[in-house]
Amino acid sequence: MIRRAPRTFAEHSPILFPALMLVVFFVIPFSLMIAVSVFRRVPGGFYEPDFVFSNYERFLTTFFGGVMSFSLGLAGLVAAVAVGIAFPFTYRLVRLPRPNQIRWLVFLLSILSLSEVIIGFAWSTLLSRTAGITNLFVALGLMAEPQSLSPSFGALLAGLVYQAFPYTVLVLYPALARFDPYLVEAARTLGASPLRAFFTVVVPALRNTIVATTIMVFVFALGSYLLPQLLGRPQHWTLSVLITDQAIYQSNMPFAAAMAVFLVLVSLALVGLALLAGRREEVA
Amino acid sequence: MSALVLDGLTKRYGSTVAVHGASLRIPHGQFVCLLGPSGCGKTTLLRMIAGLEEPSGGRLLIDDRDITDTPAHTREFGMVFQSLALFPHLTAGENIAYPLRIRGVSRADQRRRAEELLELVRLPGVADRPVSKLSGGQRQRVAIARALALSPKLFLLDEPLSALDAKLREAMQIELKQLQRRLGITTIVVTHDQREAMTMADLVVVMSQGRIHQAASPMEVYRQPADAFVADFIGLTNLLDGQVVQPGTVQVPGGALSLPNLPPSGRVLLSIRPEEVIVHPTSGDGSNGSLNRLPGTLSFMRDLGSSVEFRIDVAGKEIIALSRPQDRPPVEPGGALSVELPPGSCVVLPPMVAS
Numbered sequence: 001m002i003r004r005a006p007r008t009f010a011e012h013s014p015i016l017f018p019a020l021m022l023v024v025f026f027v028i029p030f031s032l033m034i035a036v037s038v039f040r041r042v043p044g045g046f047y048e049p050d051f052v053f054s055n056y057e058r059f060l061t062t063f064f065g066g067v068m069s070f071s072l073g074l075a076g077l078v079a080a081v082a083v084g085i086a087f088p089f090t091y092r093l094v095r096l097p098r099p100n101q102i103r104w105l106v107f108l109l110s111i112l113s114l115s116e117v118i119i120g121f122a123w124s125t126l127l128s129r130t131a132g133i134t135n136l137f138v139a140l141g142l143m144a145e146p147q148s149l150s151p152s153f154g155a156l157l158a159g160l161v162y163q164a165f166p167y168t169v170l171v172l173y174p175a176l177a178r179f180d181p182y183l184v185e186a187a188r189t190l191g192a193s194p195l196r197a198f199f200t201v202v203v204p205a206l207r208n209t210i211v212a213t214t215i216m217v218f219v220f221a222l223g224s225y226l227l228p229q230l231l232g233r234p235q236h237w238t239l240s241v242l243i244t245d246q247a248i249y250q251s252n253m254p255f256a257a258a259m260a261v262f263l264v265l266v267s268l269a270l271v272g273l274a275l276l277a278g279r280r281e282e283v284a
Numbered sequence: 285m286s287a288l289v290l291d292g293l294t295k296r297y298g299s300t301v302a303v304h305g306a307s308l309r310i311p312h313g314q315f316v317c318l319l320g321p322s323g324c325g326k327t328t329l330l331r332m333i334a335g336l337e338e339p340s341g342g343r344l345l346i347d348d349r350d351i352t353d354t355p356a357h358t359r360e361f362g363m364v365f366q367s368l369a370l371f372p373h374l375t376a377g378e379n380i381a382y383p384l385r386i387r388g389v390s391r392a393d394q395r396r397r398a399e400e401l402l403e404l405v406r407l408p409g410v411a412d413r414p415v416s417k418l419s420g421g422q423r424q425r426v427a428i429a430r431a432l433a434l435s436p437k438l439f440l441l442d443e444p445l446s447a448l449d450a451k452l453r454e455a456m457q458i459e460l461k462q463l464q465r466r467l468g469i470t471t472i473v474v475t476h477d478q479r480e481a482m483t484m485a486d487l488v489v490v491m492s493q494g495r496i497h498q499a500a501s502p503m504e505v506y507r508q509p510a511d512a513f514v515a516d517f518i519g520l521t522n523l524l525d526g527q528v529v530q531p532g533t534v535q536v537p538g539g540a541l542s543l544p545n546l547p548p549s550g551r552v553l554l555s556i557r558p559e560e561v562i563v564h565p566t567s568g569d570g571s572n573g574s575l576n577r578l579p580g581t582l583s584f585m586r587d588l589g590s591s592v593e594f595r596i597d598v599a600g601k602e603i604i605a606l607s608r609p610q611d612r613p614p615v616e617p618g619g620a621l622s623v624e625l626p627p628g629s630c631v632v633l634p635p636m637v638a639s
Binding site: 180182183185186187188189190191192193194196197200201204205207 | 334335336355356357358359360361362363365366367369370371372373382383385386387430431433434440
């Protein structure tokens, strides 16, 4: 095992293949996209090379601003709800006996294997008037007649949280499994009720893990594309939907490219923040 | 005034019994050590006292008040954990002030009390340091200070010194004992280190396989062990199987001994400490049983500096004797000799039950 930093070309070689892949499949397409984003659209045609910022200027319109702030707000809400549910869940999970933990993790991993399309249609069926859970509520006498709960903002939020939940648990799992359970017992002997101990010891001691996970789920939800169309109304469509709409249906490739560049930059910045939060916990 | 009373405390995990009907009375201000090999149930017993484990049976009383069902956070006992369990996101001072913060004490008072406690554990001036920047011994002191922050009625420590190196551990044992005396606080320490227990405790509680074998002063546990386990676990001892042949006389391998306190008949177990065994250079033939001498041969001898250890074969049973270097008898390995077991030093115990 060599511990010093690689110096010669031969020592650097193992990284060549991944570096090549990254260049071919990320750097080149992204550069092309940046280039296209400053091209000029030809109405009725496609686009031609140019160097204009008109596509970025359209960000200043209220329509774009609305979609943008909705996308960010939705992603933030999904992240907050997913982490809010997944954190206590994972906290309990790591304290279960090993076989039960494995059963839960297999179950969560199997949710990951579901495609977004299946999740979307499953939720829209579940929330529909004809076959949805409201029929169950009616049977139980909780509701007068079945209702349609989808499409709606609530349905969209539920679907996105459902999709993000397994990721959230898997990201939180290692940090919570390492967490010393004696800290909570110590807090209890010092006079904190179990709930108080959770909020004064567990949450602050794992603050950076929580921040990093929230950012990760935020980025994950920011790219949502299919679920807003399946479970939401047009006013719930996200930036990704708008990009597709511009690129495919409006044939406005330069504007779509500009929005995509913006989305990638926001995501990259957030991932950087998440790394920073994670690093600070290592030091502490 | 009866302080802490354990009344048949029992803990079962499924079919295994971790603690088996522990009953004990601990007067105020006592320093108690729960001593036993790992897995003997001592930590489980401490955790039941702290309220971190729910007893499967029995009661726990403090000053005649039943606290068996009182949750840990309202018992107001201070506890130091084996891992110390200092809160990593807080400074040393904030750790100590945590119980005060929970009770809504003002920031200034929290600060004052934290500094007072750091003074008490002789670690002034580290209040603002994060706990990750403290040494092992310093963390130990912070954990002790935190547990004492509310002036608890009961101070519980679970193997508190096991993470420290030998030298620091010795120093902390003495310091902990002095601190306990100064505060006069009832203290219960779990340890597997008998030296630690002997150093600190007023009352040593010897446990094995979930049962309390003996609860007595360190001297009594050593001199008057209640049974074979205690005799064998505390220090080094010679255990001899014997059969009472007539009142006052017991037959052991190699001869007969005259002892007081013998039961009228039946089997007994004798325990005698190596330093009580007297080695005589002459062969045992000339002497008789009234002198409690047994003939044997020296199989091994080693000089330990402060004492000389003899391993003597007496009718197939090895007896260990220790003598001071200046009292060393002139014997060589392989030579015949006799060992004297003074009547006053032989502890008569019930015979060993197969466990």
